[in-house]
Amino acid sequence: MPQAVIFDYGVGNLLSLKTALEKAGLNSTIGTSAKDLAKADAIALPGVGSFTAASSKLGAVKETLQNKIKDGTPLLGICLGLQLFFEKSEEGPGNGLAFFKGKNVQLPKTVKVPHMGWNTLNFVQQNELFEGVAEGTYVYFVHSLYPVPKDKSIVCTTTEYGTTFTSAIASKNIYGTQFHPEKSGDIGLKILKNFVKTVVR
Amino acid sequence: MPLAKRVVPCLDVDHGKVVKGINFLQLKHAGDPVEMAKRYSDEGADELVFLDITASSENRDILRGVVEGVAKAISIPFTVGGGIRNVADARLVLCSGADKVAVNTAAVEHPKVITELADVFGRQCVVNAIDAKRNRKPSDGKIMVETGEGKVWFEVNTYGGRKPTGIDAIAWALQAEQLGAGEFLVTSMDKDGTEDGYDIELTRAISERVNVPVIASGGAGIPKHLLDVFTEGKADAALAASIFHYNKYPVPVVKDYLRKAGVNIRP
Numbered sequence: 428m429p430q431a432v433i434f435d436y437g438v439g440n441l442l443s444l445k446t447a448l449e450k451a452g453l454n455s456t457i458g459t460s461a462k463d464l465a466k467a468d469a470i471a472l473p474g475v476g477s478f479t480a481a482s483s484k485l486g487a488v489k490e491t492l493q494n495k496i497k498d499g500t501p502l503l504g505i506c507l508g509l510q511l512f513f514e515k516s517e518e519g520p521g522n523g524l525a526f527f528k529g530k531n532v533q534l535p536k537t538v539k540v541p542h543m544g545w546n547t548l549n550f551v552q553q554n555e556l557f558e559g560v561a562e563g564t565y566v567y568f569v570h571s572l573y574p575v576p577k578d579k580s581i582v583c584t585t586t587e588y589g590t591t592f593t594s595a596i597a598s599k600n601i602y603g604t605q606f607h608p609e610k611s612g613d614i615g616l617k618i619l620k621n622f623v624k625t626v627v628r
Numbered sequence: 629m630p631l632a633k634r635v636v637p638c639l640d641v642d643h644g645k646v647v648k649g650i651n652f653l654q655l656k657h658a659g660d661p662v663e664m665a666k667r668y669s670d671e672g673a674d675e676l677v678f679l680d681i682t683a684s685s686e687n688r689d690i691l692r693g694v695v696e697g698v699a700k701a702i703s704i705p706f707t708v709g710g711g712i713r714n715v716a717d718a719r720l721v722l723c724s725g726a727d728k729v730a731v732n733t734a735a736v737e738h739p740k741v742i743t744e745l746a747d748v749f750g751r752q753c754v755v756n757a758i759d760a761k762r763n764r765k766p767s768d769g770k771i772m773v774e775t776g777e778g779k780v781w782f783e784v785n786t787y788g789g790r791k792p793t794g795i796d797a798i799a800w801a802l803q804a805e806q807l808g809a810g811e812f813l814v815t816s817m818d819k820d821g822t823e824d825g826y827d828i829e830l831t832r833a834i835s836e837r838v839n840v841p842v843i844a845s846g847g848a849g850i851p852k853h854l855l856d857v858f859t860e861g862k863a864d865a866a867l868a869a870s871i872f873h874y875n876k877y878p879v880p881v882v883k884d885y886l887r888k889a890g891v892n893i894r895p
Binding site for chain 2: 440442443446447450475476477536539540541542543544545546547565567569570571586587588607609610611612613615616
């Protein structure tokens with residue numbers, strides 16, 4: 428079974444993601460160092476923690492991550508993990524990984540924040556990550572910020588909540604979801620299985 | 629707004645067993661929280677809440693086992709409440725796989741615990757549970773709400789509803805939001821156990837004033853009660869226990885009813 432490494436920024440609950448990845452067919456371990464990441468067949472940046480704290484933890488492994496991506500290792504960023512693909516965040520100071528140009532901004536004040544619960548995916552373009560996932564499918568969100576990519580060609584899905592925001596991106600072997608596939612029931616598991624397919628290929 | 633309203637079954641857990649409503653059909657071990665969580669999840673529940681009612685410290689390991697078991701069995705979010713007094717208590721359940729913790733008495737007695745939890749885990753992890761009871765006696769500085777039975781204010785009770793505090797529930801919610809609460813679980817003590825419908829006025833009074841989601845709780849007996857609390861009560865989520873436990877109205881029946889009534893519900 429291929430080996431996924433979930434990068435731990437040092438805050439709490441990674442068990443759900445670990446369990447979900449294992450159900451999807453990836454043996455998963457928690458990693459904190461460049462050494463841990465170097466041996467991974469797939470890497471996941473999870474969705475718990477703050478932008479500032481996580482970005483400081485990622486600083487030490489950024490080069491390793493870049494090399495792994497260049498070598499074709501699939502990378503999945505979930506929620507905060509996706510937001511870290513960009514340069515900056517209104518959540519707080521610190522530099523993201525800057526894999527893509529753009530920043531993360533606050534959801535509008537006209538709606539209740541955090542955006543918490545099940546909301547729908549509207550496809551901008553199809554991607555292997557969403558094979559078998561229908562337009563309008565409900566997935567689970569819990570977040571207060573969302574990414575605004577400069578390059579719109581990476582946007583896979585958008586979602587409506589006070590505004591139309593980017594809810595998933597893909598670019599080669601980099602995938603990111605603003606929602607939590609590990610908390611999105613069977614459909615979330617399907618998305619993770621699609622991710623796993625890109626790993627074993 | 630495409631964000632769906634959430635239907636949230638609640639399970640009371642004592643020493644690792646579900647204690648209320650163990651009348652599930654076709655379960656090997658009636659009262660096993662993991663098995664019941666799995667069933668609700670399979671039936672389409674949007675989220676689950678576990679309230680640990682065991683008031684003892686030796687319970688920690690049992691609770692951890694339950695939370696881990698549930699986290700492995702289901703892939704929808706769940707909240708754990710009951711006896712969470714500080715960051716260490718919260719860490720135990722969050723690191724065992726829970727998505728959110730609910731704080732009640734500890735937050736009323738030491739409001740800064742809300743801020744501490746939000747700083748460590750993020751505010752989306754912090755549910756402030758409020759047990760509120762109608763009080764008809766006009767009192768200085770209380771927020772009086774017009775209801776079907778005249779003007780009342782809502783009083784916060786702690787220790788599982790045993791201790792009236794004199795604190796105004798609406799004012800407390802506004803303060804807790806400022807301190808970092810990411811969601812409210814508002815239980816009406818007047819309605820809890822009646823199966824007579826939610827306290828619509830209480831739910832709306834809080835939901836309209838705060839800018840974080842509100843879960844209504846207490847009083848659900850038929851699917852129409854959930855419809856009323858979503859439409860008139862402006863609730864973002866509705867929690868219920870007995871309506872589901874006794875298989876009177878299984879989750880799919882309730883969700884189907886709500887969808888047909890025009891509520892945005894996840895299939």
